[in-house]
Amino acid sequence: MAHAAAGDIYNLGTFGGLSSSGRDINDAGQVVGYAQDAVGRSRAFLWSISRGMTDLGTANGYTLAGATAINASGSVVGAERDSETGFNHAFAWTPNEPNGTTGTFIDLAHGEYSTAADINAAGQVVGSSTYYVPEELCTPDYPNYPNCAPAYYETRAILWANGDGVDLTSTLHGDAAFILTTANAINNAGQVAGQSSYYGVVHAFLYGGGNPLHELGTVGTTISAINDAGQVIGDSWTSGGGGYAFRYTGTSGSGGVTVELGSLGGSGSHADDINDAG
Known part of the structure; x- marks a missing residue:
């Protein structure tokens, strides 16, 4: 559902299927997300009051897709899925004219x-990519052989600009065990917020915008969004398994203040988004 300024509620519809979900909205009132078609396939959509729901399509012959974010000019990002392998591929969709319904x-x-998780006004896109790391040579006494390692998959935070992706971990200089695993959000200053891992311990991070990396300091944290003031929101999980929403105010490369947002009397809370007013 989408809310108009007067408080009306709009059913965004589907492509003939049973369900749909809106994921993001821009200042022009354009909504993106995914909707089922008549045979139950999820399709990425762009919706507006004047033009209704538009199927953004796919590439490579794929039939499944979903949109996750849209910027002020109507550029959209998300993921399409290879139904044979089940693997997702990040995509960007750029309108032929600002806020148009036809594009590339x-x-x-x-x-x-x-x-792809987010896109800013400059068209910079953030998300994550998973790589296959082949096994190293093993001997019969594995796992005691020190130079032996089985094959595994490793996920890295990615920043795309003009279609080219950069592994953000590769831009750091330090302990090889420290990995930026997921980039969830980017603001118009180019600051990126996401999750990192150090020997399996998860921390939130804030990086970019001309500043060095800053860990937000809370273990077990997931990031949802960042505004243009550099305020970050997300959820942090306690050792007892409970979770609470938080807001972090600071700048990458320096200390900041983390505020627990509380709950409505329940056992936890969750934060999805934040505007520029905080």
Whole structure:
């Protein structure tokens, strides 16, 4: 459902299927998300009051897709899925004219599979990509052989600009065990917020915008959004398994203040988005 300024509620509809879900909205009132078609396939959509629901299509013959974010000019990002392998591929869709309904669909394929989470006004896209790391040579006494490692998949935070993806971990200089695993949000200053991992311990991070990396300091944190003031919101999980929504105010490369947002008397809370007013 989408809310108009007067408080009306609009049913965004589907492509003939049973369900749909809106994921993001821009200042022009355009909504993106995914909707089922008549045979139950999820399709990425762009919706507006004047033009209704538009199917953004796919590439490479894929039939499944979903949109996750839209910027002020109507550029959209998300992921399409290869139904044979089940792997996602990040995509960007750029309108032929600002906030138009026809445009160019670009496969941002990076690694074995990938997804795009957010896009800023400059068209910079963030998300994640998963790579296949082949096994190292093993001997019969594995796992005691020190130079032996089985094959595995590793996920990295990615920043795309003009269609080219950069592994954000590769821009850091330090301990190889420290990995930026997921980039969830980017603001118009180019600051990126997401999750990192150090020997399996998860932390939130804030990076970019001309500043060095800053860990937000809370273990077990997931990031949902960042505004143009650099305020970050998300959820943090306690050792007891409970979770609470938080807002972090600061700048990458310096300390900041984390505020627990509380709940409505329940056992936890969740934060999805934040505007520029905080």
